[in-house]
Amino acid sequence: MIVxxxxxxxxxxxxxxxxxxxxxxxxxxxxxxxxxxxxxxAELLASMLRMRAKQEGLDLLIDSAGIERHCEPxxxxxxxxxxxxxxxxxxxxxGVGVNxxxxxxxxxxxxxxxxxxxxxxxxxxxxxxxxxxxGCGNCILHLTGGICPIVRCSKSLxxxxxxxxxxxxxxxxxxxxxxxxxxxERMKKLGTLEKLFEVQPPRDWSTATHGGPRRISLExxxxxxxxxxxxxxxxxxxx
Amino acid sequence: MFAARRIEYVKTLxxxxxxxxxxxxxxxxxAAMGPRWAEMCDExxxxxxxxxxxxxxxxxxxxSEKGVTEQ
Ligand code: SF4
Ligand code: SF4
Numbered sequence: 128m129i130v131x132x133x134x135x136x137x138x139x140x141x142x143x144x145x146x147x148x149x150x151x152x153x154x155x156x157x158x159x160x161x162x163x164x165x166x167x168x169a170e171l172l173a174s175m176l177r178m179r180a181k182q183e184g185l186d187l188l189i190d191s192a193g194i195e196r197h198c199e200p201x202x203x204x205x206x207x208x209x210x211x212x213x214x215x216x217x218x219x220x221x222g223v224g225v226n227x228x229x230x231x232x233x234x235x236x237x238x239x240x241x242x243x244x245x246x247x248x249x250x251x252x253x254x255x256x257x258x259x260x261x262g263c264g265n266c267i268l269h270l271t272g273g274i275c276p277i278v279r280c281s282k283s284l285x286x287x288x289x290x291x292x293x294x295x296x297x298x299x300x301x302x303x304x305x306x307x308x309x310x311x312e313r314m315k316k317l318g319t320l321e322k323l324f325e326v327q328p329p330r331d332w333s334t335a336t337h338g339g340p341r342r343i344s345l346e347x348x349x350x351x352x353x354x355x356x357x358x359x360x361x362x363x364x365x366x
Numbered sequence: 367m368f369a370a371r372r373i374e375y376v377k378t379l380x381x382x383x384x385x386x387x388x389x390x391x392x393x394x395x396x397a398a399m400g401p402r403w404a405e406m407c408d409e410x411x412x413x414x415x416x417x418x419x420x421x422x423x424x425x426x427x428x429x430s431e432k433g434v435t436e437q
Contacts, residue, residue: 136382171379178383182425184432 128157128249129221130256131164131242133172139217140179142239146187146215149176151241152228153193154220161256163242164219166193172219172241197224203231210236217241246278264334264341270322272313279306285330287323384421388413 133139143149151173159165173191180187192209196202197220203210210216215237218225222244229238246258261278268275277283281299288307291298297305314320332338370392377387391413393406419427 175379175383178385178422181429182384182421184425184429 128160128247129223129244130161130246130248130258131158131221131244132161133163133168133219133242134240136175136179139172139241140176143176143189143215143217144180144183144185144187148188148213149173149190149215149217150210150213151176151189151191151217151219152197152210153191154197154218154224155193155195158219158221158224158242159193160250162254164221166191169193169219169241172217197221198227200231203228215239261335263332265331270325270327271310272317272319274306274310274313276306276310279304279309281306285327386417388417389420 151169153159153164153166153169155165159168162168169191170193173189176187176189180189190213192206194202194206197218210232213236216228216232217239218228219241220228221242222240225238225240232238246256247260247262248256248258250256258278260275261283263277276285280288281297281303282289284307288305288311289298292305292308293301295305295308297303311320311323314323334341373390373392377390380387380390391410393410395402395406
């Protein structure tokens, strides 16, 4: 899931204080799991902003709302009309959601980020989130025992540990496991250690963010959707 | 206890908006502890009296006074 953390309150306040009618807009998927931007957190943030506005003597109307997802158009639809009545949307969705809604509103209303989108991670225990994947677009976990060296090694080393590995800990922080130590131990257990001796070609980073915005197009689904739409138009049931 | 931790968390939020976290407190007691309940209420009322009116209340009053003078 995508993990985020609410921005410092003062930073958020600076963003919103110049507006008159603000909607704090939560997303109830990933960012709700990490207690940063779901409906509950949006409500709490709206309440804090109202308290601040009151104390500063500002006439600011601040509401909150939430929808299941900010990354698919149909989830926005029920609240589209309501959203248009505000002069700022403070989104507590991840950066994807902020971008997507800003595109949807096409400059009619600004959409500001209420959280800092931090990483793709898991929740090993309640209230604790760890980064496990960097979305590099060219996964090599089959070569590294299921442990990602790109984000779990502090230096993203691709060819084994650096000289600083220290009894299983990383030289950058003693609280961080050395990813390459974990990889070697895991591959020993899996009986696949010899895989590490295979020479790998230089990595192609164009699949990561270095190659411009990335897209994935599932042609069979898009073609089907286009056909369905065409049929609906012909039979007069167009949306 | 989860509720107690949440109260601690809400105290940090109140601080962020300029409200003294001492204005919020959680007490534990059973239904059979009437005298203790009265004691707690007195304690908390004293505390709030000492803290004085809340900044929100002061701001509301200031605003309504301003409204009256403007009229
Ligand atoms: S190798 Fe790439 S895709 Fe695979 S886990 Fe690491 S960052 Fe994610
Ligand atoms: S000590 Fe291990 S995890 Fe840390 S930078 Fe070196 S190889 Fe990477």
